[in-house]
Amino acid sequence: MKHSMLTYYREKQLNMExxxxxxxxxxxxxxxxxxxxIEQKYGKRKRYVTRGVDNPTTQGRLCIKGMNAYQHAVHKDRxxxxxxxxxxxxxxxxxxEALELIRRKFTLIQKQSGSDSLGVYGSASITNEESYLLGKLARVGLQTKHIDYNGRFCMASAATAGKAVLGIDRGLTSSLHEIPEAECLILAGTNIAECQPTMMPYFEEARQKGAYIIVIDPRETETAAMADLHLKVKPGRDAALANTMIKVLFQEGLVDEKFVKNKTNGFGDLKKHIEKMDLEAAAESTGVPLKDIAKAAKVFGKAGSGMVFxxxxxxxxxxxxxxxxxxxxxxxxxxxxxxxxxGYGAVTGQGNGQGGREHGQKCDQLPGYRSIESREDREYISRVWxxxxxxxxxxxxxxxxxxxKVHEKEIKGMFLMCSNPVVSNPNxxxxxxxxxxLDFFVAADLFxxxxxxxxxxxxxxxxxxEDEGTMTNVEGRVTLREASRKPAGNSRRDWEIICDVARVMGKGEFFSxxxxxxxxxxxxxxxxGGAADYYGMTYERLRTEKGILWPCxxxxxxxxxxxxxxxxxxxDKRALLTPVTNEAEVAKEEPTAAYPLYLTTGRVASHYLTGVQTRKSSNLAARFFExxxxxHPETAEKYGIPEGELVEVQSRRGxxxxxSVFTEKIREDTIFVPFHWAEQQNVNMLIPKDLDPICRMPGYKSSAVCVKRYNPEAKARSV
Incomplete structure (x- = not known):
């Protein structure tokens, strides 16, 4: 058998054209x-092989998604x-014909309803060049204020917080290579083992060096499995948990008063706020024993070095x-x-989640992380453009x-690029x-x-x-993605499509x-000169140096x-400390008799975002096809839920x-559903429309639901 297989591969090698x-x-x-x-041709047949390439971030490592990503790129449904x-x-x-239709329809809509009646909806998976160009298309090509992107649902909280507290939002305040140098690591609400598997070796190395790892998550994930201490927090109670840890730091004398005095503002207000807080009540609200929270605070406070993700x-x-x-x-x-x-790290989700939010896709932002409301920033970008x-x-x-605004008919036409909002949006x-x-809706996509x-x-x-350009990774390292494959059929690169639209709208001189x-x-x-300054980078440098961390x-x-x-x-060169309440300004859904369980959502290792690409990969889809x-088994017994069968999950929205899958690794008051599927399995159908008042992030991770046996006949009658 072994001999025949060797012969088979030798023949394939010889027959490869x-x-x-x-x-x-x-x-x-x-x-x-x-x-x-690597594309290998054997007559009319093709075979693809993937191998990792050494680089500063992952040293040639690939996860299962990276190994199989070629499958959607060559899929017959493209x-x-x-x-x-x-x-x-x-x-x-x-x-x-397509571009003429866009010209005619967009022109008519704006003539009848004004420039802002068009909207542009972008993506954190496109390149920096295309993110930049999409913002320019909206503001110069279409002259509309309405542009935003799917990264709003990914990084908005961390981005606005980092900018408010530190003055800059970059994924990591240091390099991934410093993780093994930390004595204590806190991972709050991040399942790196399934979301960024090739990052895990950094944490494994830190653990081997003696680092103490604390994971905060309602589920015992693959990431939590490596932790020395897992704080199984109640969904939505993370602010209270952090406050409890902070109170312990004060009580134990673990505040670095010299650093705080010399490098921060707001310490007095924060101290007064924490002094008034009831420690036991705050801890009780988190669903985590106070002794465990106190232990986490003391270990982190006493450590000579440490990082929070x-x-x-x-x-x-x-x-x-x-x-x-x-x-x-x-x-x-x-x-x-x-x-x-x-340092601090906001673990970006999407491929270009960092770069996608730096160069103009956000409604309040201009390239380089400039503000659209700043006269100085507006004048600078206007001169560039x-x-x-x-x-x-x-x-x-x-x-x-x-x-x-689309629902209210204030926005009547839309140009959407590489996003799937009917699956990814809340509600x-x-x-x-x-x-x-919409009176006219244009989408650009692979599928x-x-x-x-x-x-x-x-x-x-x-x-x-097929689409060359730069991407900015989780560290803030800008990398150059080469792309020498010819676009499939008559497909076009995203930047070419953007330029085409601008041209037919009469703005071609700005997009040549x-x-x-x-x-x-x-x-x-x-x-x-902006916060995210890329000026010193060139394609030549990015090729030679294999990526550069901004600012440069x-x-x-x-x-x-x-x-x-x-x-x-x-x-003033100082960071900002801020009192944070235990309760959200926008009230979160709490369980009731009708909806007695918390719902939280997340990823699985073999899928990505709404699954449009990964579900086209047979190797990935086979691992999780539904x-x-x-x-928790005790919760299932309480509500009469069978194992391994179809169940109906209901919220106030649908x-x-x-x-059903039973596991003791989740809190008894909580269920988990991944978000990679659409239609009848789209968990975002259940999520409320409520948004964070500052960054406009939806509350995906804590809503109230009930679960019951699935009755297809009853379901059909209700429809």
């Missing part, structure tokens, strides 16, 4: 692992022609912004920032609020209904997603193997680019590995049907 190597990087999570995809909806059916049309578990709340600020309070009170083995400052639109609204049924009200099918026109985009590198050179200038203000600058060594990024609900 050609081999093409595509240098690229994984399109999925924020680690942005470098790799090669869109290869513009598709126009005629009489309710999609038919292929030429690019000329946050992610969606604490951020996707209606008090996500303030909760992150409270964990930053922990970092600042102990002086653990700006030196070796210390060659327009008058008065012609630059003002601030729009967040992603979900755009959908509300997803409302969003789907809203998009159906006919659940959102694209609602469009009047779908434009075929290029895959990651011939390459991604040319766009990046303009981005460099646009970011110059000139071409001789090596990039900034560790932020805040001497000072913070506020005008959604599921995790429930219901979904998923398969």
């Amino acid at each position: 050609s081999e093409t190597i595509f240098e690229t990087q994984c399109p999925f999570c924020s680690m942005q692992c470098k790799k090669q995809v 869109l290869t022609e513009p598709m126009m909806k005629k009489n309710g059916e999609f038919v292929p049309v030429s690019w000329e 946050t992610a969606r578990g604490i951020e996707q709340q209606t008090d996500g912004h303030m909760t992150v600020r409270n964990f930053l309070n922990l970092v600042l009170l102990t002086g653990k920032i700006g030196r070796k083995g210390c 060659g327009i008058e400052e008065k012609d630059l639109p003002g601030k729009g609204v967040s992603a979900y609020e755009m959908m509300e 997803a049924g409302f969003v789907k209904e809203a998009l159906g009200k 006919m997603s659940e959102t694209a099918v609602l469009a009047d026109l779908v434009l075929p985009a290029a895959s990651y193997l 680019y011939t390459s991604a590198e040319e766009i990046f050179d303009e981005l460099r200038t646009a970011s110059r 203000p000139d071409t001789k600058h090596p990039g900034t590995v560790r932020l805040f060594e001497k000072e913070f990024a506020h005008e 959604s599921f609900m995790e429930m 219901s979904i049907v998923v398969r």
